Amino acid sequence: MNPYPVATPDTPSPASTTVPLYLQIALRMAQMVASGALKVGQRLPSVRDSAVQNGVSVSTVVQAFHYLEEHGLVQPRPKAGYFVASASKTLATNLVRKIRHQPAAAHAQTNTAPAVTAIKPLASFAGYSPKDKDFFDTDRIRVALSRATRLKRNTLIEYSSSAGTTALRDAVALRALHLGCALRGEDIVITAGCIQAITLCLQAVTQPGDLVAIESPTFFGFLDVLASMHLKALAIPTDPRTGVSLPALQLALQTQPIRAVLLVPTLSNPQGAVMPLTQKRALAHLVAQHQVPLIEDVVFNDLLASDARRKAVKAFDTQGWVMTCGSFAKTVSPGIRLGWVEAGRWSQAVATLKRVQGASTNAVLEYALADLLTQGNYEAHLRRLCLQMKQRLGQARRLIQTSFPRGxxxxxxxAGYTLWVELPVQVDTMDLFALCKAQGILIGPGQLFCSSQQYRHFLRLSFAGAWSAVEQDALTEVGRLACTLQADKQAKPAPDPTRIGRTDFMYGDRVCVHDLW
Structure with a gap:
């Protein structure tokens, strides 16, 4: 599921096609408050639920909630959502009247999104899964699938082992040698992607309410997994070059009841940091010393060109405290949704969890993936992919250097598919997201990768999709819009400290609070 508010067709309400979608949603909310259906202090539905209920995009709902907040009808509460404000029935009645009588021309000027919501985005720098067909040998994938279907057709009418086929488990163990790990195929469990592997690991070592240490910033998918399991996240600062701060993690382990550590030590998402081998060794020793499991995501390790840099923390684990999770979606085929996990001390527990949850994977796909991994040209494919992305990221960096704001x-x-961009502090990337979306361009605001305001002027740009003149022009346009935002902020007078307001951008039920003017 794409985490970003994407440009999808929004179905207008039959009541009025001249009123922007976000105002139609705001009108319905205001009517419910005026009628008493929503009472003072009551929590509004989450952004995600509201988007599904109204058949609109998440960004449209966010705009509606912001409108209600600006008019005093609702108020945000950090990490809780939006609630009906006190003494709001009169406000609601007045707001209903205002929306109904607002001229259509004013609506057209206020709402900038409808111009692009009904068309395919011009360019997307938001997703991470590689979509460029040039990255993968589709003919080789098709042949492997055909061969597996022909030779292993009986598996289509049989139950397969919940842990996975021996062929793929052994192929993963063989590939793990490139990570510096001597794994046994019998200890490996095949999963439906890396996220499922991580979820199984968390289920094996935590209970609801437990504290899990994560990087900051981190992959937004991890935040969603933790929230869905009712786990608490403790953010550990990271360096964009060398990864998580080991002194900070050590202090946290000494002072906090941490039950697990969840990290991407190699090509972290979104920063792209790679921990030096000395720090990986120290990390393995640190978690063993404190007897706290480390859940290591190695999904990006193969994107590095040499085995020396690919080496995982698991390579330095001598006591089984590292639970290693991976997949080949970024290097073989995103469509073959298969991952794997070697859970150290908890290997049997993870295998049992997968079995009792009935989460068996497709045996034919497993045989096909095992075939692809053991073919002699896989390493050559990885080298070509690394070189291709290195050149692409270099081109993108040069465009950013010439078109984005000074500073x-x-x-x-x-290596990798993304760039982590720090803009001048005047540029709020949530505002930039709205401007870009109006132009048919999707980006990844830094707020998605944390639960605080720390990265509100940061941006993750993904170059895993097409990379033609269209995308390059779109990247230049992102820079131009960022320059416009910066100029607008610099032209405004200094704010009055007594009038600082707060607003919330909600992704699902997660609320990121930041100051706005």
Missing amino acids: TRVYDPP
Whole structure:
């Protein structure tokens, strides 16, 4: 599921096609408050639920909630959502009247999104899964699938082992040698992607309410998994080059009841940091010393060109405290939704969890993936992919350097599909997201990768999709819009400290609070 508010067709209410969608939603909310259906202090539905109920995009609902907040009808509460404000029935009645009598021309000027919501985005720098057909040998994938279907057709009418086929488990163990890990196929469990592997690991070592240490910033998918399992996240600061701060993690382990550590030590998402081998060794020793499991995501390790840099923390684990999760969606085929986990001390527990949950994976796909992984040209394919992305990221960095606001910093990961961009503090990337969406361009605001205001002027740009003149022009346009935002903020007078307001951007039920003017 794409985490970003994407440009999808929004179905207008039959009541009025001249009123923007976000105002139609705001009108319905105001009517419910005026009628007493929503009472003072009551929590509004989450942004995600409201989007589904109204058949609109998440960004449309966010705009509606912001409108209600600006008019005093609702108020945000950090990490809780939006609630009906006190003494709001009169406000609601007045707001209903205002929306109904607002001229259509004013609606057209206020709402900038409808111009692009009904068309396919011009360019997307938001997703992470590789979509460029040039990245993968589709003919080789098709042949492997055909061969597996022909030779293993009986598996289509049989129950397969919940842990996975021996062929793929052994192939994963063989590939793990490139990570510096000597794994046994019998200890490996095949999963439906890396996220499922991580979820199984968390289920094996935590209970609801437990504290899990994560990087900051981190992959938004991890935040969603933790929230869905009712786990608490403790953010550990990271360096964009060398990854998580080990002194900070050590202090947290000494002072907090941490039950698990969840990290991407190699090509972290979104920063692209790679921990030096000495720090990976120290990390393995640290979690063993404190007897706290480390859930290590190695999904990006193969994107590095050499085995020396690919080496996982698991390679330094001698006591089984590291639970290693991976997949080949970023290097073989995103469509073959298969991952794997070697859970160390908890290997049997993870295998049992997968079995009792009935989460068996498709045996034919497993045989096909095992075939692809053991073919002799896989390493050559990885080298071509690494070179291709290195050249693409270099081109993107040069475009950013020439078109983005002065003072912009672009981090330089050694590989991967994304760039982590720090814009001048005047540029709020949630505002930039709205401007870009109006132009048919999707980006990844930094707020999605944390639960605080720390990264509100950061941006993750993904180059895993097409990379033609259209995308390059779109990247230049993102820079131009960022320059416009910066100029607008600099032109405004200094704010009155007594009038600082707060607003919330909600992704699902997660609320990121930041100051706005």
